[in-house]
Amino acid sequence: MDNSSDAHSRHRCAACYRQFNRMEHLVEHMRSSHHSYHEPRCGVCGKHCRSLDALRDHLGFGASLPSKPACAAAFQAHGCPLCLVVFPTASALRAHCAACKLSRGGRAVALGCKMVGGGSDGTLDVCARVCVVDEHEAILYESFVKPIIPVTHYRYETTGIRPEHLRGAPTVKQAMRRVQDILLNGEQSYYSSRGAARLLVGHGLEHDLDALGMDYPAHLKRDTATYPPLMKTSARLMSNSLRYLTRSCLGYDIQTGGHHHPYDDCVAAMRLYKRMRAMSHLHLNGRRKDDDDESTAKAFPAWRQRELERMSPEELLAMSKPDYQCWCLDDD
Structure with a gap:
């Protein structure tokens, strides 16, 4: 085995900078890691991170993992705490913060539901209020909803819902329509050739859709609870709370006490979606990476193993595909 520094650096992943003793191990790493130019990246050293939480830790902005000192120092001096971009000067950072806005409006809407308790012990979630907003945060529909089963716990402390609110309210089926x-x-x-059906944004969309008795195509759902860059970094990806994401990515607090209105949840989810959609992910040649159907497994087939082992780490990274649909592609 070649122990020279050139050989050692050649076996370093161009995305996460992990070192490998053998080139075939690097190829296998690229085959399973799904690195791509859609991942959050450090603006100082260029390291790819699996999630924004991992990038915060790397920049010394998180609390769970030690940061890289040089990157942490640069971020502390000239980094935006919301989008995590690092700027060369303090004046550039000030100009960015004044214009750190969300991307333009589009065809997405956000859904939020408030649940009350059903069942003998009140632990069964049933929808009692629904809200839908557009990208400009205007309410398209908002109503109390009459549950299909008796309510045994109104959860008034957080929902603010009382029995009188549900008298004469639309049924779940009417709200769903x-x-x-x-x-x-x-x-x-939803599959019309015109493609006019709206993107549906939310946090924990499956839960809300189940409560309304609805199905929605996966390719039109944008769930901030299951979007990998917004999830917790651990042995396996886990969802962050909407409250945490709003504080860490948007810089304000929701659900701080008292009654929680579904409008606030809709707005927070929509702002998170728009911030993720606005992120610019460039390929090596400066263009957005095309969203094609070729998976990483197809890009690194076993029969090409010898050819792959002769490639540079940068060439391997250029071939790698993400294992999720990046929301930046919605802005094309």
Whole structure:
């Protein structure tokens, strides 16, 4: 085995900088890691991180892992605490902070539901309030909802819902139809060739959709609870709370006490989506990386092993594909 410094650096992953003794180990790492130019990256050293939490830790802005001192110092001096971009000067940072805005409006809407308790012990979540907002944070639909089963716990301390709010309210089925009409956006099907059906944003969308008795196509859902860059960094990705994401990525607090309005949750989820969508992910040649159907497994087939082992780490990274649909592609 070649122990020279050149050989050692050649076996370093161009994304996460992990070192490997043998080139075939680096190829296997690239095959399984799904590194891509859509991952959050350090603006100082260029290291790719699996999530924004991991990038915060790397920059010394988190609390769970030690940071890289040089990157942490640069971030502390000229880094934006919201989008985690590092700027060369303090004046550039000030100019950015004054204009650190969300991306332009589009066809997405955000859904938020408030649940009350059903069942004998009040632990069964049933929808009692629903809200839908557009990208400009205007309310498209907001209503109390009459649950399909008796309510045994109104959870008033957080929901603010009382029995009188649900008397005469639309049924869950009626509310579901209103939400569907908004999402279809004049189409007869979510799969119409015109593509006018709206993107649905939310936090824990499956839970809210189940409560409304709805299905929605996976390719039109944008869930901040399951989007990998917004998830916790651990042995396996786990969801962060909407409250935590709003504080860490948007810089303000929600759900701090008292009654929680679904509008606040909708707005927070929409702002998170727009911030993620606005992130610029450039390929090696300066263009956005195309979103194609080729998976990393297809890009690194076993029959190409010898050819792959002769490639540079940068060439391997250029071939690698993410294992999720990056939201920056929604802005194309």
